[in-house]
Amino acid sequence: xxxxxALKKHDYSNFELTILEYxxxxxxxxxxxxxxxxxxxxxxxxxxxxxxxxxxxxxxxxTKIIMSDAKKGKTLSEETRTKISDAQPTSQVxxxxxxxxxxxxxxxxxxxxxxALNLPSHKAILNYIKNNQQKPYKGRYTFKKVPKN
Numbered sequence: 001x002x003x004x005x006a007l008k009k010h011d012y013s014n015f016e017l018t019i020l021e022y023x024x025x026x027x028x029x030x031x032x033x034x035x036x037x038x039x040x041x042x043x044x045x046x047x048x049x050x051x052x053x054x055x056x057x058x059x060x061x062x063t064k065i066i067m068s069d070a071k072k073g074k075t076l077s078e079e080t081r082t083k084i085s086d087a088q089p090t091s092q093v094x095x096x097x098x099x100x101x102x103x104x105x106x107x108x109x110x111x112x113x114x115x116a117l118n119l120p121s122h123k124a125i126l127n128y129i130k131n132n133q134q135k136p137y138k139g140r141y142t143f144k145k146v147p148k149n
Contacts, residue, residue, distance in 0.1 A: 003043040078115070085109040093146040094125065100140055117141065 007015060023031050032049045035041065059067070076084070085091060091109035096117065098105070107113035114122035127133075128143050136142050 006043060081115060082108075082112050085112045085115075095144045095146055097142045097144070098140060099136055099142070106146065113143070 020035055021031055029049045036044055036047065036049070085108065094107050094110050094113045096105050096107065096113055097103070105113075105116075107116060110125045111122040114125055119125070124137065125143050128137050129145060
């Protein structure tokens with residue numbers, strides 16, 4: 001944060017806090033904009049408080065290409081992919097019954113089930129469930145969502 005770096009670099013004693021105006025809470029944003037425009041405040045991160053805030057950063061197209069290129073060819077480990085999948089708030093526990101092996105396996109997400117079964121995409125499982133299919137997928141697997149507790 002710019003203000004923290006400046007305080008450390010120039011020492012706290014070289015800064016002061018001044019209350020410019022008291023106002024009602026419904027006028028705070030409007031008055032903040034007024035003082036930013038008037039004084040050109042150097043350490044304010046938000047240049048226009050009246051604009052809707054955006055979480056995260058916005059990257060230029062060139063930066064997005066560089067970031068994408070840096071990730072190409074890299075493969076996440078199965079453990080990492082499972083952790084990411086399990087951390088998703090919308091993860092849906094899924095049971096997979098294997099007709100050949102006569103086993104039922106539970107997975108913490110549809111994506112982790114698809115990876116474990118070496119399916120090209122998790123969408124096959126989504127479509128199977130959405131269409132309420134009865135015929136086993138690839139003649140071998142049936143899928144069932146497990147209600148969350």
